[in-house]
Amino acid sequence: MPFAVYILGLSIFAQGTSELMLSGLLTDMAADLGVSIPRAGLLISAFALGMLVGAPVLAVVTLRWSRRTALLAFLGVFIAAHVVAALTPGYWVLFGTRVVGAFVYAGFWAVAATTALSLVPDNVRGKAMSIVAGGLTVATIVGLPAGTMIGQHLGWRAAFWAVAVLSALAMAGVAGKIPGGRPAEVPDLRRELRTMINPRLWLSYSTTALCTGALLVTFAYLGALLARTTGIAESWIPLVLTVYGVGALIGITVGGRTADAHPFRVLTIGATGLILFSAILALTATLPVPVVILVFLLGAFGFAMNPALNTRVFALAGNAPTLATAVNFSSFNVGITVGPWLGGLAIDGGLGSPSVAWIGAVLGVAALATIVWAAALHRRAQPSGTVVPAERTMAELHA
Template identity: 65%
Template structure:
């Protein structure tokens, strides 16, 4: 695998650390800026919304730029947004910097994914994507707790400075390894938009959104589920999160090795694992020795799907890799937004944290249905491998 693909994974690690670390910094931010915890929580929501809309807009706006230049611009803006956030005395400016950072992060994701598969070749799409997306997984294992520790001991602004520094290192890696100049084929917006009319592509996006929602409806409420429902002490939360991250890293590594040759098999097994883990959490929410392993299983099988859903999108839109990747980033963020929203509705209705598992089961079953439909209607030209 080309070194540049690993550099892209490093860049996603830097940016993904910023995406995740705010969950551990909300009390410090709220106290420093004199806002409520819910108001500070809007910084997380604003980031998700920025990613949702940023990917397709920037994909179109920069379609004729070289990928080398595009990624450098995005990383520069991302780093400067964190510098501005670290220096701001007010909540409003920080909120604006989160939206800007998410906007260019989403654009970077789309271009990085298209670049990685271009460098790796059609027979190693999923493996390349697993390396790039693995940066986000490692951000969950290392970046999230490290950012929280830095924020708690040196202030939340120090964590923002650290992300800006990581982004600068990633920029140096891009300069050194990503080929300059445009690709041999000059992208045409009309051609890319025509490729987006493929119904199978939107079925793949549905799989992305539904499978992500099935994971996030549980993950978003994992801390209170563990402490309030399962009865574990607060000290267990970071340990379980780390175990979840280890499971996720194992899953995305295995998925990256199997999804190129057997994408549908990988998706079916991954989604069945997600459904089973959610069902275990729903039935045995109050039993720690069942709930904790189920969380690890959820991370493993859930992230094993990641390379496969990305590979499916690129298989269905080979003539529009950048725009297809951009909409897939948006599909991920639809799941990230809708899953926790459905969970919040259930909690407000008084159903208890066990309902998170049942919602995950329902979303997982819908995702599995989209995979079964896609596997039966695919054409040999779009999916040459036997599964």
């Protein structure tokens, strides 16, 4: 595996820590900025908004740039946004830096995914994506608690400085290890847009959004479920979240090793696991031991699908992958946004914390339906009587 792929994973870890760490800093931030905790929570929504829009917009704007130039530009703006955030005394300036930081982070994700997949042979694309996306998983396990700890002992601004420094180290790695120069074939915007007409691509985007929503609707309210329904002591909740992160890391590693050869199998098993374990969690939410085991399994099966969700879009996009990959990243963020929103509606409606797991199961059923549909379309597209791999190779796609 090229070292550059690991550099991209480190970069996602640095930026992903910023995405996640606010959940442990909101109380201190609200007090320091003189705003309510719900208003401070809007800083998380600001980040989600920036990510949702940033990937496709920046993918188009930087289409003719070299990938190294684009990645360095994104990291430079991200670092600057965090320096401003650490220095500002005002809420709205901080709000703006969250939008800007997320905007370029989304662009980095889109270009990093395309870059990683272009650096490796076809048969290890899933493994490459598991390393890149694994940066966010490690941010869940290490970055989130570390950012919270720094904030508790040195103030929330110190956490922003730490992210800026870590991102600067990642920037040095990108400058040294990501190939420079223009691509051998300069991307064509019209060709990229024509690729987006493919209905199978949009079916894949639906799978991405539904799978992500099915997982995140439960994860977003997991702390509340553990405290209010399961009755786990508050001091133990971070440990249970770490169990989720360990499951996610194992899942994305296994998924990365199998997604290239068996993408539909990985997606089917992952979605089935989400449905089954979400339903069992809803039924056993008051029992600590089953809940902890189920949290681990949800992380493992949910994240196992991540490499297949990415590599399948890359294969369907053929020789115009940049915009298609960017829109897939936005699809992840649709799931990240809509899943917790649905869970919030259920809780506000008096259905209780376990209801979010039932919503996860329903979204999982919808995701599984899109996977079965996509697999049927794939089989129908193959010549009769032939045995074919799960996806065409890149050489076939460029032919």
